[in-house]
Amino acid sequence: xxxxxxxYVKPKSLAEAFELLEQPGAKVLAGGQSLIPxxxxxxxxxxxxxxxxxxxxxxxxxxEQAVVRIGALVTHAQLGQSEDIRKHVPLLAAAVPHIAxxxxxxxxxxxxxxxxxxxxxxxxxxxxxxxASIVVQGKDGERIVSAESFFKGLFEVDxxxxxxxxxxxxxxxxxxxxxxxxxxxxxxGDYAIIGIAAVQSExxxxxxxxxxxxxxxxxxxxxxxxxxxxxxxLARELEPPADLYNSSTTKRHLAGVLLERAWNQLTxxx
Amino acid sequence: MEPANDITLTVNGTQVSRRVAPRQHxxxxxxxxxxxxxxxxxxxxxxxGACTVRVNGDIVRGCLMxxxxxxxxxxxxxxxLSDSRELAALQKAFHEKNALQCxxxxxxxxxxxxxxxxxxxxxxxxxxIREHISGNYCRCTGYQAIVDAIEEVING
Numbered sequence: 566x567x568x569x570x571x572x573y574v575k576p577k578s579l580a581e582a583f584e585l586l587e588q589p590g591a592k593v594l595a596g597g598q599s600l601i602p603x604x605x606x607x608x609x610x611x612x613x614x615x616x617x618x619x620x621x622x623x624x625x626x627x628x629e630q631a632v633v634r635i636g637a638l639v640t641h642a643q644l645g646q647s648e649d650i651r652k653h654v655p656l657l658a659a660a661v662p663h664i665a666x667x668x669x670x671x672x673x674x675x676x677x678x679x680x681x682x683x684x685x686x687x688x689x690x691x692x693x694x695x696x697a698s699i700v701v702q703g704k705d706g707e708r709i710v711s712a713e714s715f716f717k718g719l720f721e722v723d724x725x726x727x728x729x730x731x732x733x734x735x736x737x738x739x740x741x742x743x744x745x746x747x748x749x750x751x752x753x754g755d756y757a758i759i760g761i762a763a764v765q766s767e768x769x770x771x772x773x774x775x776x777x778x779x780x781x782x783x784x785x786x787x788x789x790x791x792x793x794x795x796x797x798x799l800a801r802e803l804e805p806p807a808d809l810y811n812s813s814t815t816k817r818h819l820a821g822v823l824l825e826r827a828w829n830q831l832t833x834x835x
Numbered sequence: 836m837e838p839a840n841d842i843t844l845t846v847n848g849t850q851v852s853r854r855v856a857p858r859q860h861x862x863x864x865x866x867x868x869x870x871x872x873x874x875x876x877x878x879x880x881x882x883x884g885a886c887t888v889r890v891n892g893d894i895v896r897g898c899l900m901x902x903x904x905x906x907x908x909x910x911x912x913x914x915x916l917s918d919s920r921e922l923a924a925l926q927k928a929f930h931e932k933n934a935l936q937c938x939x940x941x942x943x944x945x946x947x948x949x950x951x952x953x954x955x956x957x958x959x960x961x962x963x964i965r966e967h968i969s970g971n972y973c974r975c976t977g978y979q980a981i982v983d984a985i986e987e988v989i990n991g
Binding site: 571575594597598601606618642667668 | 837903904971
């Protein structure tokens with residue numbers, strides 16, 4: 566399984582990257598942990614790979630005025646080790662160990678996962694649950710898109726040709742807020758059968774992954790005041806697609822189980 | 836004509852310069868260009884872990900990184916880490932505990948295990964070891980003996 570031929574450039578600035586991305590058949594390469602397998606399997610055949618990993622400005626996590634900004638090139642490993650993330654965005658810290666395996670977490674990037682938008686991926690659901698903003702940049706400037714409207718469909722996001730995800734901005738978790746992250750997979754590091762990113766601030770936000778073509782915000786379940794009503798509402802609103810091993814009914818059942826575990830965690834954790 | 840890029844990197848302590856096709860992944864480069872065939876090629880899409888190598892001190896999938904991306908990097912393979920004796924204790928434990936049969940997964944397994952050992956966590960559980968090597972497939976041993984060997988090196 567060898568990739569088809571392509572050319573490769575590693576720009577030193579964003580401006581240079583945007584210029585290169587205008588070339589026909591150009592594609593962004595960051596950590597490569599999703600793109601390179603798809604090249605090896607010849608599911609994708611770009612003419613030019615623009616390797617953005619030289620843009621070190623995109624590799625930082627900053628905390629300013631209670632907003633955490635995570636650069637697109639921050640790796641999963643870097644997120645998992647960050648004290649700021651553990652303290653201020655514990656939902657993401659809890660998600661990282663579920664992402665693949667250590668060797669992949671060392672290269673795979675935060676921005677790559679967001680831009681690819683795999684429906685079974687962890688970060689998109691977290692970002693929707695956290696009401697995060699995605700910072701998108703193109704040669705004409707920057708746009709801020711809410712996570713909820715960024716993930717538009719199956720592997721489809723609000724990115725125009727030539728634009729990059731450069732960061733996500735997340736409000737730091739307040740003292741009386743809670744979160745829970747749970748995922749069911751066949752083996753450790755596998756793609757999720759189903760998972761939940763739950764945030765409790767003014768109200769609840771329960772967002773499921775592996776449950777549809779995008780992260781699925783269970784609006785009705787999130788509105789219910791008690792667990793029984795929330796589970797009943799979830800059973801009515803969630804219609805997860807079957808995968809190779811699990812029927813839609815199984816997944817809906819498992820989603821209810823995770824909702825219950827998350828609910829208990831939110832209401833009992835210190 | 837197929838595009839090509841010049842790269843210079845340090846492999847097992849030796850600086851090498853080559854012209855590579857961008858589509859060549861790192862493990863093919865190590866095996867075909869440098870003759871370092873200790874890193875194995877299994878699935879070539881990041882699932883099996885047989886191609887695990889160390890780049891700038893971190894383990895990575897050799898099939899999910901292009902050789903051209905390793906320009907300027909320090910790469911270490913099972914050959915280099917055997918010669919430096921960094922893997923000696925693990926290799927001895929793998930031998931004594933029968934932690935390999937066909938040996939295909941072993942180089943990747945050793946690199947993943949050594950990565951865990953280098954983290955220096957105290958009192959590591961078997962569960963923690965299993966979690967860390969969950970990205971490295973072994974089709975012979977059923978993992979029990981591999982976990983035994985790693986546990987022996989970590990917890991004595």
